[in-house]
Amino acid sequence: MSLKQSALIALAVSLASISAWELYWRGQGYWPTLNDDKDLWAVHRARVEEATEKDFVIVGSSRAYFDIQVGAFEAATGRKPIQLSATGSSPLPAFHDIVRNTDFRGTVIMGVTPPLFFSTTFPMAPPWERIQGKVDHYQERTYAQRLNYPLSAFLQQNLVFMSGDEEEWADDIDLKSLLGRIRLGNRTGAPQMPPFYFFGEVSADRNMRMTPQTVTDTALANSVARVWAFFGKGAPPPDKDATMAFFLSDLEAFRARGGSLVLVRCPSNGGFREAEKHVTPRTDFWDDLVAQAQVPAYHFEDYESLKGLTCPEESHLSGPDADYFTQELVRLMQADGAIPNR
């Protein structure tokens, strides 16, 4: 046995195959992207511990994530916000974590996507579990995990094949995702989710921006819209009483220590907006939330400058529109005194 020879062959085979794999996927139009994962969330959650009363924290679902652009917000306010929104999630667990586990007394901007905000307080339900998993990871992460993350992030930002995102996109290229695409009929008879393709890219400062392809490729945008329709069909009815009570309890504690909260209803269009009107009518949900919370609140339909914005896939703004939305939102909030002028 010549182990040295075997080791050299193994090195050559692995380097050649990994390089070919990387080049192949780059040739298919992929580019290296950072994963939107719990480790990245935890890095930014840690910033809340040091934040002052002049700082801003954004919580919410993917709309607050895509539509409030970190750079545009910083340019308008002079302070870089801490973006803690998470896709497909209720904002309540993250707000609860900030209220109960930190001394933060600055401004929390809470994105309200009514079907998610009012969805549930059940810990195992996806809108709750997705963000609670990130909160738990922050509380429990080890020093080894903290040290590991910069290495992992470096590779993600430089190698296409490091694309195993937590979202499990239909176009991920890790082994599990590739095998998951093999379908042999529908044995379980469960409704089949339409393919959910990657349509937003996150940066190290946790700014989420819609990819330009989603704006220009109607087929891609429509495929994402079909995913929203799929989720909408399977969603249980909202639990307004439990979610409202949970939120108001945390809000009371947050205000008592001097914190400020702003509610923001980001744009949605088309079939998604119609479904929202049916499931969570504005008067019963948003208006009642604002009335009970008694905090500054901004609904995109109330402002001429915001109501005309179009979401390519019915739920999120394109990058340039998100920049505009952010600037306009900040201008409105500053004009109302909801947040200080820079």
Added chain:
Amino acid sequence: MLFNSLIFIVFLAVVLALYYAPLLNWKGKKGMLLLASYVFYGLWNPPLVLLLWFSTVVDWVAGKKLAVEENPHRRKGWLVLSMVVNLGFLSFFKYGDFFLKNFTWLVNQIGWDFQPAPLDIILPMGISFYTFQTMSYTIDMYLKRTERARTFLDFALYVTFFPQLVAGPIVRAGDLITQFYEEKKATANQFIWGLFLLTIGLFQKVVLADTLLADAADTVFGAGKLLHPVDAWTGTLAFSGQIFFDFAGYSTCAIGVALMLGIFLPDNFRYPYASLGFSDLWKRWHITLSSWLRDYLYIPLGGNRHGILRMYVALMVTMLLGGLWHGAAWTFIVWGGLHGSYLILERLQRRYLPFKITARNGLFLAFTTFSCVNITWVFFRAREFSTAWDMITSMLWLRTGGEKTLELATIVQVLVVVTAMFLCHWVMRDRSMKEVAAKTSPWVLGLAWGVMLFLIFLSQGSGEQFIYFQF
């Protein structure tokens, strides 16, 4: 720190560089390994390093006293001190909540309305492994089976040696401490073989356990409803493969990393799913634990020296406690009880229905053993008895109307991997990997090694913790 993490690659590179650089003498290298081991452990939860230190100091002192003390009562006293400290830690950290919960249930049954707050004790990673390892030293010292460690540094490194600290193999003092007395340096072949073992271990963990099997097992055991027999069997087979690849993967990594330092660790697995019966299984599965239980529990309980009935009792007690060692839950005790029952039934069969094992019936016997082992895994994996009962009744086709929860592609994937695993164990059961590698062309070995590396990169892995860390 996990073997399947990027930070471990950096850590290992630094340790190897310091180990092989001409900067330190052997004592300095051992000191460096000890410090690295504390860093390895402390990066998980720094305060819990204190437990390691305490356990190390107590057993070092006990060992030192046992080496010179001749008075039997005092000798027993030092042994008891070590046992109380180690088993006390284990009882408090691992079984505190379990004991409290059962105590509460018991007193509630007799009418006392006692509702204590849960203790919520953090379980120190690897506590079951290192306490058993240190206890073996003190017990062996008491029984005069081993020499006292020459220096505190040697002993502390024995307790803490990072490759096997958190999930074994559980190494006896005589097998490891003595290796620290003389300067160790891996030969080029040993180093490369260690690297190969590290690759095999990571492949088992990252590709086979986490990527190909874990989801099916999690889906089935987390379904919370009665399942179709095919789904129940697929989930159980998936877990059967997952736990083997996960744990054997860790052991293989540990053995490989140690070998890269020139240190030999014992085998922990020898193709257990091709076992011909349950005695054979326990000589092949988690070998270092089963030999520990045999030497420090089964034999002291009488072993086979006091008649058949006493032997069966010793066997059952050993397996029940072995089950409890794995986790603080009644499901683990049932798992141990099932294995105890299998061992007793096997002995009865040998006594009253003996038969000769041939090549033909051997495969059938291995398959039967594997099938019976799968039944026990249901109790090991299920969090509640209701889940286990639903699974077992589904698997035995005793209830109908179970739901299908796995897609056909997943079932095919699991069956292909598990069948390949079973056949591989059968082919390899009387061979060693080194022996097979020696007969393989360097080109084929290199190609297989390269493909494994490629698949590890392709799987990426999300740094999933090894299952046995929780034990």
